[in-house]
Amino acid sequence: MKRIQTETEGYFVLSRGDEKIEHVIEESLEECKRTLIKGAEKDLENACYIKSWNVKENVLSFALNSGNLVRSHVGLLRLKKVLAKELGEKLKIGIRRVSAKNFKVILFDRVDEVAVNKIKSMPKIRDVYIEDNKTVILLEDLDENDLRGNLIDRLINLIEEVSKEKHVSYEQIQPIVRISQPKQMKFTGDPLITSVELGWVVPFPGRGQFIYTSKYAALFETIKTILIEEVAKKGGFKPFLLPKLIPFEVMKKMPGYFDSIPEGMFYVCPPPREPEAFDNFKLEYRLKKEVPIEELKKVLKDPAYVLAPAQCEPFWYYYSVIKHKSETLPLKYYDASGYTYRWEGGGVEGLVRVTEFQRIELTYVGLPEQVVNIRDEIVEKGIYVADKILDLEWRITAAAPFYVKEGSSNFDPYNSVEVPAYDIEIYLPYRGPRESSEWLEVAGCFVHKKKFVDSFKIKCEENLEIWTGCTGLGVSRWTAAFLAEKGFKEEDWPAIVREKYREILGE
Numbered sequence: 411m412k413r414i415q416t417e418t419e420g421y422f423v424l425s426r427g428d429e430k431i432e433h434v435i436e437e438s439l440e441e442c443k444r445t446l447i448k449g450a451e452k453d454l455e456n457a458c459y460i461k462s463w464n465v466k467e468n469v470l471s472f473a474l475n476s477g478n479l480v481r482s483h484v485g486l487l488r489l490k491k492v493l494a495k496e497l498g499e500k501l502k503i504g505i506r507r508v509s510a511k512n513f514k515v516i517l518f519d520r521v522d523e524v525a526v527n528k529i530k531s532m533p534k535i536r537d538v539y540i541e542d543n544k545t546v547i548l549l550e551d552l553d554e555n556d557l558r559g560n561l562i563d564r565l566i567n568l569i570e571e572v573s574k575e576k577h578v579s580y581e582q583i584q585p586i587v588r589i590s591q592p593k594q595m596k597f598t599g600d601p602l603i604t605s606v607e608l609g610w611v612v613p614f615p616g617r618g619q620f621i622y623t624s625k626y627a628a629l630f631e632t633i634k635t636i637l638i639e640e641v642a643k644k645g646g647f648k649p650f651l652l653p654k655l656i657p658f659e660v661m662k663k664m665p666g667y668f669d670s671i672p673e674g675m676f677y678v679c680p681p682p683r684e685p686e687a688f689d690n691f692k693l694e695y696r697l698k699k700e701v702p703i704e705e706l707k708k709v710l711k712d713p714a715y716v717l718a719p720a721q722c723e724p725f726w727y728y729y730s731v732i733k734h735k736s737e738t739l740p741l742k743y744y745d746a747s748g749y750t751y752r753w754e755g756g757g758v759e760g761l762v763r764v765t766e767f768q769r770i771e772l773t774y775v776g777l778p779e780q781v782v783n784i785r786d787e788i789v790e791k792g793i794y795v796a797d798k799i800l801d802l803e804w805r806i807t808a809a810a811p812f813y814v815k816e817g818s819s820n821f822d823p824y825n826s827v828e829v830p831a832y833d834i835e836i837y838l839p840y841r842g843p844r845e846s847s848e849w850l851e852v853a854g855c856f857v858h859k860k861k862f863v864d865s866f867k868i869k870c871e872e873n874l875e876i877w878t879g880c881t882g883l884g885v886s887r888w889t890a891a892f893l894a895e896k897g898f899k900e901e902d903w904p905a906i907v908r909e910k911y912r913e914i915l916g917e
């Protein structure tokens with residue numbers, strides 16, 4: 411089936427004009443047609459075809475259309491080869507230059523507004539519009555270098571990737587409690603597209619997974635260091651190193667996971683310890699070089715772990731096995747020791763909704779007033795980093811997490827004790843206007859009240875009421891948001907970011 415089509419007008423500038431050119435072309439048309447379907451013999455719909463052609467003095471033009479197997483730019487280059495030979499042998503005429511105008515990539519699908527914006531931000535794009543339920547992407551004029559390099563194939567891959575993303579229509583429901591001054595945007599595109607273009611990020615075969623190369627990693631480390639310094643250390647938090655493979659018995663106690671979003675987690679099946687259990691598996695694999703899934707299912711034990719989706723799971727376990735006295739409270743610890751996981755399925759989007767990402771997870775345990783104050787202090791420090799250090803446009807919204815959605819969503823958003831979560835959100839210019847587009851949540855700052863204390867049985871010796879809270883600073887998202895507003899040119903970044911980045915990246 412054809413899902414994508416390309417069209418173009420190709421121009422060959424010849425070394426001279428000659429009235430016999432037309433005749434030579436006519437004679438070679440059959441060979442031209444043959445060369446355009448090479449590699450697509452079994453799927454002719456996706457081959458390349460000549461719609462029309464024409465000679466005017468020393469310029470020869472061909473209009474081509476194609477499916478996805480022999481794309482129009484490849485077709486043009488194949489034509490060049492055939493024509494150069496024919497014209498050279500028969501008339502001693504050479505081809506001086508090849509170029510393409512009105513190169514169109516046509517998707518047999520109507521993409522949404524966010525996708526249109528994203529595609530517009532890609533290089534070499536002149537226009538994107540919808541026509542008869544199709545999406546038409548018009549490229550700028552292309553020269554032979556553009557046709558030869560992998561520019562067009564890379565563009566088409568990116569376009570297909572973006573067209574698969576689901577951008578749910580957005581409605582602002584969380585009350586906005588504070589908002590920054592508008593900031594100057596230095597960039598308007600989707601940072602994923604430019605990251606791939608520049609090689610800062612290389613897509614990995616798993617959906618929503620990437621290889622982040624040195625420049626991206628150095629910026630990530632810069633922002634992580636700033637957040638640890640300004641929010642965690644200055645807030646009196648101490649580091650921990652936590653497990654990321656969470657046994658069911660711990661996960662069971664996390665409110666709102668198995669009961670509300672079991673579809674959002676990765677499950678892990680341990681294998682049996684006896685190597686002979688895998689005998690058939692090994693044999694079949696060696697024979698077929700394909701993973702024998704049915705055999706694997708027979709061997710593996712039942713799922714017994716999840717890959718940490720919240721990152722704070724082991725903290726609550728820890729707080730439940732130590733003794734608490736009022737004079738030792740509040741406790742403030744953070745973990746920044748690696749990836750956590752969420753299965754986003756079809757919901758993955760660019761660099762901001764991915765299946766594998768890093769956070770700095772801060773947790774706090776104390777008397778109710780202590781916990782609320784700590785949370786509010788984190789919000790202030792987070793705003794400071796966004797506003798004064800990274801120079802990002804931010805806002806704070808009041809939110810109820812999924813596990814308190816029913817019933818308690820009526821609260822005064824300005825009365826912190828009542829607010830389950832304050833989210834720090836950053837404006838993403840590529841998603842559209844400030845007022846009507848969805849901003850990116852880069853931190854969720856929670857007060858759980860007694861929810862986790864009850865569920866994990868965290869007790870204070872004097873029988874005092876204690877509360878907990880946690881805040882995830884999504885470093886992966888902070889980095890993506892920074893690139894979305896500031897772009898990829900170091901000179902557009904705040905000096906402090908530039909300096910740290912240089913220091914981490916080295917020569």
Ligand SMILES: [Zn+2]
Nearest residue numbers: 720722880881
């Ligand atoms: Zn948490």
